[in-house]
Amino acid sequence: MALCLVADFDLRKDVLPWLRAQRAASEAAGARGGGPGARDVLENSYDSLRVLNVERNGNIVYTCKDNKGNVFFGLYDYQTKQNEHLYTFEKDLQVISCSVNRERTLLAASLVQAAKDGRRNELQPGSKCLTLLVEIHPVNNVKVLKAVDSCIWVQFLYPHVESHPLPENHLLLISEEKYIEQFHVQVIQEDGNKVVIKNSGQLPREKVAEDFVWAQWDMSEQRLYYIDLKKSRSILKCIQFYSNEHFNVMFEAPLDISLSDSGFKLVNFGCDDLRDQEKLSKHLTLYVFTNRTGSLCVCYCPNVDSWEQITYSVFYFHKGHSKTFTVALGSVDSRVTKGITFLNLDYYVAVYLPGHFFHLLNIQHPDLICHSLFLTGNNEVIDMLPHRPFQSLSGTLVLDGGSGKLYRVLLNQSYLLEFLRDTRLDCERMALLHCVLSCGRDPRRLEAKIIQWISENISACHSFDLIQEFIIASSYWSIYPETSNMDKLLPYSSLLTWNTEIPGITLVTEEIPLPLMKVHSFKGYWEKLNSNLEYAKYSKPHLHYNNGVVRREWHSLISEEKTGKRSSLVYVRNILDNAIKVISNLQAKTLEPRLTPLFQEEDNHQRLLMGLVSGLRAIWVLMVSELKDHLLRHLQGVEKKKIEQMVLDYISKLLDLICQILEASWRKHNLHPWVLHFNRRASAAEFAVFHIMTRILEATRSLFLPLPPGFHTLHTILGVHCLPLHNLLHYIDNGVLLLTETAVTRLMKVSNFLVDLDNTEKNEKLKFSIIVRLPPHIGQKICRLWDHPMSSNIISRNHVKRLLQDYSKQPRSSVMDKSSFSLEFLPLNYFIEILTDVESSNPALYAFEGHDNVDAKFVEEAALKHTTMLLGL
Numbered sequence: 001m002a003l004c005l006v007a008d009f010d011l012r013k014d015v016l017p018w019l020r021a022q023r024a025a026s027e028a029a030g031a032r033g034g035g036p037g038a039r040d041v042l043e044n045s046y047d048s049l050r051v052l053n054v055e056r057n058g059n060i061v062y063t064c065k066d067n068k069g070n071v072f073f074g075l076y077d078y079q080t081k082q083n084e085h086l087y088t089f090e091k092d093l094q095v096i097s098c099s100v101n102r103e104r105t106l107l108a109a110s111l112v113q114a115a116k117d118g119r120r121n122e123l124q125p126g127s128k129c130l131t132l133l134v135e136i137h138p139v140n141n142v143k144v145l146k147a148v149d150s151c152i153w154v155q156f157l158y159p160h161v162e163s164h165p166l167p168e169n170h171l172l173l174i175s176e177e178k179y180i181e182q183f184h185v186q187v188i189q190e191d192g193n194k195v196v197i198k199n200s201g202q203l204p205r206e207k208v209a210e211d212f213v214w215a216q217w218d219m220s221e222q223r224l225y226y227i228d229l230k231k232s233r234s235i236l237k238c239i240q241f242y243s244n245e246h247f248n249v250m251f252e253a254p255l256d257i258s259l260s261d262s263g264f265k266l267v268n269f270g271c272d273d274l275r276d277q278e279k280l281s282k283h284l285t286l287y288v289f290t291n292r293t294g295s296l297c298v299c300y301c302p303n304v305d306s307w308e309q310i311t312y313s314v315f316y317f318h319k320g321h322s323k324t325f326t327v328a329l330g331s332v333d334s335r336v337t338k339g340i341t342f343l344n345l346d347y348y349v350a351v352y353l354p355g356h357f358f359h360l361l362n363i364q365h366p367d368l369i370c371h372s373l374f375l376t377g378n379n380e381v382i383d384m385l386p387h388r389p390f391q392s393l394s395g396t397l398v399l400d401g402g403s404g405k406l407y408r409v410l411l412n413q414s415y416l417l418e419f420l421r422d423t424r425l426d427c428e429r430m431a432l433l434h435c436v437l438s439c440g441r442d443p444r445r446l447e448a449k450i451i452q453w454i455s456e457n458i459s460a461c462h463s464f465d466l467i468q469e470f471i472i473a474s475s476y477w478s479i480y481p482e483t484s485n486m487d488k489l490l491p492y493s494s495l496l497t498w499n500t501e502i503p504g505i506t507l508v509t510e511e512i513p514l515p516l517m518k519v520h521s522f523k524g525y526w527e528k529l530n531s532n533l534e535y536a537k538y539s540k541p542h543l544h545y546n547n548g549v550v551r552r553e554w555h556s557l558i559s560e561e562k563t564g565k566r567s568s569l570v571y572v573r574n575i576l577d578n579a580i581k582v583i584s585n586l587q588a589k590t591l592e593p594r595l596t597p598l599f600q601e602e603d604n605h606q607r608l609l610m611g612l613v614s615g616l617r618a619i620w621v622l623m624v625s626e627l628k629d630h631l632l633r634h635l636q637g638v639e640k641k642k643i644e645q646m647v648l649d650y651i652s653k654l655l656d657l658i659c660q661i662l663e664a665s666w667r668k669h670n671l672h673p674w675v676l677h678f679n680r681r682a683s684a685a686e687f688a689v690f691h692i693m694t695r696i697l698e699a700t701r702s703l704f705l706p707l708p709p710g711f712h713t714l715h716t717i718l719g720v721h722c723l724p725l726h727n728l729l730h731y732i733d734n735g736v737l738l739l740t741e742t743a744v745t746r747l748m749k750v751s752n753f754l755v756d757l758d759n760t761e762k763n764e765k766l767k768f769s770i771i772v773r774l775p776p777h778i779g780q781k782i783c784r785l786w787d788h789p790m791s792s793n794i795i796s797r798n799h800v801k802r803l804l805q806d807y808s809k810q811p812r813s814s815v816m817d818k819s820s821f822s823l824e825f826l827p828l829n830y831f832i833e834i835l836t837d838v839e840s841s842n843p844a845l846y847a848f849e850g851h852d853n854v855d856a857k858f859v860e861e862a863a864l865k866h867t868t869m870l871l872g873l
Contacts, residue, residue, distance in 0.1 A: 004412040011404030056158035097153040105137035105195040108154040150176035159243030179210040216267035220394035253515035294528025320536035373431035376504035426463040467699035468494040598710035682721035690718040712738040
């Protein structure tokens with residue numbers, strides 16, 4: 001199924017065998033209740049065995065009744081996997097709520113008289129709800145905290161402190177009369193290890209909240225959320241409890257929902273009795289969900305009057321807006337009467353109605369509906385969801401009250417990946433891609449499977465580019481967990497808008513008031529939430545990094561390279577050095593040798609581009625590293641070295657994903673290194689790889705992302721193999737194929753590559769067409785590798801132009817020394833004499849790199865050969 005339920009606890013497996021052993025031990029010791037019917041009594045009493053509470057440290061408090069109706073309290077230690085008897089009330093009572101302190105010395109319980117059918121009595125006038133505080137180390141005194149006509153729930157606070165016993169315990173009492181009190185219980189040791197309550201007659205207490213209509217307890221974070229009504233307005237408040245007796249109201253936030261007629265409801269103050277589910281399902285459903293990134297979501301579904309459609313809202317307070325969803329249900333069977341379910345899945349919230357729809361809401365990036373998965377109808381994913389009602393506890397913990405099982409709910413990565421392969425809708429593909437990447441389990445294996453799927457469906461999506469989305473999303477999730485606020489600084493998706501409707505659901509988005517923080521000093525979660533609120537309040541437009549400035553600087557550098565101008569040598573050296581750092585960082589993380597022939601050459605264009613994306617600031621250079629500067633500007637308090645490493649890791653990940661796509665395609669088509677040679681015709685496999693590389697180029701070019709060094713060389717060589725000449729030149733002229741020096745060298749060189757192109761008429765035409773398209777400074781180098789009159793002519797022209805560009809005519813003797821010339825061709829003789837004089841008078845112009853064999857003599861020979869060729873001699 002889409003949700004993976006990992007069992008943490010099972011009453012039948014973890015508790016029942018121990019209870020049987022305890023009963024057997026009592027029988028053997030002659031305890032009352034023995035005999036052959038004891039096992040049957042225990043089995044009959046199993047119906048009363050249920051979970052009462054899950055404490056912060058994971059310990060589980062449960063209860064059951066013996067054959068006399070006595071109430072048994074037990075505790076399952078989550079760490080040691082051992083059970084412990086806490087206390088037994090020798091009366092037939094029904095437990096409303098129970099909690100035990102961290103040291104297991106005090107037990108708080110709230111009980112009422114049990115009805116004949118085993119249900120809890122609705123408290124009639126004169127009946128009492130007893131709230132008791134019991135000393136259980138060892139069993140000793142019992143103190144009555146409350147004896148009232150309304151129900152009371154109890155909860156001990158569990159502060160984050162060292163393991164030594166606390167001198168004071170703090171107990172919350174939540175009343176059906178809509179108030180919450182905190183009792184401060186001091187304990188002392190007597191007679192060795194005996195723990196008793198100090199001054200039990202007068203326990204200090206204070207009001208925490210009052211006049212509320214809804215409250216939720218977060219046991220893992222020790223927070224109390226509650227809603228009170230002020231002038232018919234619903235105000236959400238949160239109280240944070242600390243290790244001492246202090247607590248603070250952290251924020252207030254108005255909720256645009258009506259609760260005046262909803263009655264009274266508590267969430268997660270202990271575990272709900274399954275027999276009360278029918279009554280509870282008639283009330284509204286409302287949960288507050290948070291996660292470690294500072295998100296704050298309120299999920300709300302009003303009372304359902306009609307099952308023709310269902311409406312639910314999610315208030316993304318950390319983003320400053322809410323979304324209200326309406327789903328048409330059509331015909332409804334009996335299974336849906338149990339109501340809607342909200343589950344916290346860390347980066348996602350699951351909303352589902354078994355048999356009807358499943359909605360996986362992206363709470364980190366809720367702006368585009370395509371980043372959330374919505375399924376409706378007869379989809380097998382919906383049919384495989386749990387049909388039993390779950391109680392969502394803290395974090396991803398849920399309780400199945402019917403079976404007494406405690407689960408951790410996770411996204412089923414394998415199932416979602418399989419579903420990604422089968423689905424045909426672009427919106428589902430987009431959402432599923434992000435879902436599986438967010439799981440973060442075995443990313444290398446996961447990326448390999450996604451790449452395999454992309455290679456088989458590369459043209460399947462019409463609403464977005466699969467390669468783009470995969471590269472951006474996977475790179476984001478590789479770096480996101482390292483530092484908070486990265487979701488605001490790095491791009492999450494290649495899409496900025498989504499205008500296509502999602503079948504089966506309608507959506508209304510509204511801005512909402514941000515929570516008003518009531519404190520001024522923040523730590524942990526509250527610091528992150530406050531940062532999110534500040535961002536939502538002030539950051540317009542968004543702070544997501546983009547390569548716009550890098551694009552401009554890149555074009556400037558390329559222009560300089562084409563014209564022969566150069567930026568500061570130190571600046572360029574810094575860029576190239578940091579490109580080397582990126583490649584080294586990438587190669588250090590590559591576990592297996594690559595088959596694709598990349599990283600085997602100097603590709604200055606791509607090294608410059610990677611350097612621009614990840615380079616260091618040079619003091620005297622105008623341009624700075626955009627990504628690094630972007631992170632330094634917005635990541636306050638993060639070390640510079642850590643940011644530099646994050647930049648290297650991010651760019652390395654981008655390159656690695658491209659390499660993985662190429663590697664998968666290379667392996668799939670079983671290509672070999674001889675693809676780089678020109679003595680054979682292209683195969684269907686080479687056509688397929690060339691197509692993949694062209695799609696990669698299109699994806700990265702629009703986002704201006706770097707490509708691995710050697711990519712353009714390999715792409716061009718495959719293009720020469722696969723394309724007719726006119727198509728090849730068209731690809732070159734339109735920038736699809738980039739003529740790198742290495743690729744063109746392979747075309748021109750003969751002596752060092754035995755299988756390179758020879759000088760047939762067809763190949764000469766190809767070589768000449770490519771040479772005329774090269775930048776001048778590269779063309780000069782390449783021409784030296786082609787032993788052909790045309791290349792000699794080009795070299796001579798460039799040499800003459802260089803020598804004579806600043807030449808001024810000097811008075812010369814009318815008599816020429818003809819003894820040095822073997823041919824009587826006076827214009828040429830005169831011209832060669834001028835070149836010789838210039839070379840001898842200015843050796844610096846002559847001795848430039850790569851042209852040590854080009855001189856006046858070379859020009860003369862080239863001119864004569866060219867003339868001979870033109871005359872057909």
